[in-house]
Amino acid sequence: MSGYENSGFQRLEQDLQSGRLSHAVVLESRNEKQLAETVRKVSEWAVCHADDKPCHICQACIKAQSGNHPDIYTARLFGKTEVVNVEEVRTICADAYIIPNEARLKVYILPHADKMQIQAQNALLKMIEEPPQSVLFIFCCESAKKLLDTILSRVTVYSLDYTYDNDESSQQSYETALKIARHLTDTKGYSLLCALRTLSDRMTAKSVTENLTEIVGNAVRYRITGRAENDVEKLLGDTIEFSVLSEMSETLHIALDRLNSNINMNLFGTWLCSELRRKK
Ligand SMILES: [Zn+2]
Numbered sequence: 001m002s003g004y005e006n007s008g009f010q011r012l013e014q015d016l017q018s019g020r021l022s023h024a025v026v027l028e029s030r031n032e033k034q035l036a037e038t039v040r041k042v043s044e045w046a047v048c049h050a051d052d053k054p055c056h057i058c059q060a061c062i063k064a065q066s067g068n069h070p071d072i073y074t075a076r077l078f079g080k081t082e083v084v085n086v087e088e089v090r091t092i093c094a095d096a097y098i099i100p101n102e103a104r105l106k107v108y109i110l111p112h113a114d115k116m117q118i119q120a121q122n123a124l125l126k127m128i129e130e131p132p133q134s135v136l137f138i139f140c141c142e143s144a145k146k147l148l149d150t151i152l153s154r155v156t157v158y159s160l161d162y163t164y165d166n167d168e169s170s171q172q173s174y175e176t177a178l179k180i181a182r183h184l185t186d187t188k189g190y191s192l193l194c195a196l197r198t199l200s201d202r203m204t205a206k207s208v209t210e211n212l213t214e215i216v217g218n219a220v221r222y223r224i225t226g227r228a229e230n231d232v233e234k235l236l237g238d239t240i241e242f243s244v245l246s247e248m249s250e251t252l253h254i255a256l257d258r259l260n261s262n263i264n265m266n267l268f269g270t271w272l273c274s275e276l277r278r279k280k
Contacts, residue, residue, distance in 0.1 A: 008159035012038070015156075016045050016053070022156045024128045024137040026113070028144045029160040035140055038160055039109055040065065043072050046136050047103035060103060071103040075110050083115045089123040097132050105136045114141035121148045128154050145203060152202050153262035173204060177211030181232045184216075184248065185239045189277040196276075197269035205268060206259045213252040220245045251275045 008028070015021050025042070029035040044054035044064045054061050063069040075084040075092060092108050100106045110116070110124075128137060128151070137155075141147065144157045176198075183192040199205035219236035222228040223245065228237060236245065255272050263271070 008157070012042075012158040012160075016042070019053075021045070021136065023131045023135055024139070024155040026139040026141060026144045026147065026152075026155050026157040027160060028141055028157060030142050031161065034160055038158075039138055039140055042136075042138055043069075043107045043109065046105040046107045047071055069103070070101040071105070072107040073109065075108065077111060081115060082112060083117065084110055084112070084120060086117065086120040086123050089116075089120045093123065093127045096127060096135050100134055105134050107136045107138065109138045109140065111140050113139035114143050114146035118148065121151055125150055125154075145201065149202055149265060150262070157203070170207065173207040174211045176204075176208045177215055178230070178232050180208065180212055181215045181219075181236060184236060184276065189273060192276065193270065193273040196273045199269050200265055202259060202265055205265065206256070209252060209255050209259060209272075213249065213256065216245060216249045216252060220249055248276055 012025075012027075021042070027035060027038050027042070029038070041054060044056065044061045047060040047064055047069055048054040049058045049060050054064075056065075060069065064072055073092070073095070075088050077083060078085045078088065096106065096108065098106075116124075124137075125148070131137075139147065139151075139155065144152065144159070147155075180192070180195045183195050186192055199208055215233055216236065218229055218233045219240070220242065222233050222237035223242050228234045240248070251272070255268075255275075259268070
């Protein structure tokens with residue numbers, strides 16, 4: 001069972017180590033202290049001069065720790081609700097085109113990004129669609145689900161919480177994936193369409209599709225080894241031909257890629273259903 005929300009912390013570590021961080025990331029956590037620590041670490045990583053980033057001891061890391069690095073900017077918050085407003089976003093967008101002072105990247109930290117007004121999010125959207133070189137945006141939030149879908153499609157989300165709720169939601173997405181997997185055997189495809197069209201939220205869709213990919217992959221393996229994790233994998237293995245299962249597995253990998261780029265979520269379920277049905 002793969003839990004999209006539980007793996008965020010390790011994925012972030014891996015991406016920092018391999019240097020493969022996208023130009024816009026969302027750090028999601030309900031734990032303010034953990035969020036602040038992670039933001040600091042990612043900012044240090046972006047400005048650090050050492051090979052093994054962040055080293056925590058070079059000049060740049062120390063400046064970052066004390067909040068005095070000229071290439072790290074934390075957006076100002078306005079009003080009673082403490083939000084980053086559209087004027088502040090415009091200031092940031094204008095500044096982002098100026099090359100960094102000392103670091104390889106300029107870092108913009110956006111606190112409470114999930115509370116930003118739609119207008120402010122839209123103003124940012126243009127910037128992250130076609131970002132200047134050498135920029136890293138860090139969106140901090142309690143819940144990434146409150147960000148615009150158009151933003152979510154262009155950022156990498158790292159969910160940092162390891163809580164009961166997240167376990168529960170990843171269990172839920174596994175159950176949903178099992179249900180959808182059963183419908184793969186339906187030759188008319190109508191029940192499959194209904195099941196897939198419930199995946200209108202991008203993050204849920206990612207998590208469910210990840211689990212579905214694993215279930216279909218296991219069904220392929222079951223046809224070879226005779227070993228399955230559950231009845232659904234057996235059912236798929238017994239009723240769908242090997243070559244068709246393999247193609248389904250490929251389709252699901254393509255679906256994951258599309259969820260990570262910017263497929264229109266209104267069309268996702270219908271598209272995936274038509275792809276999977278053709279494989280019968
Ligand atoms: Zn350093």
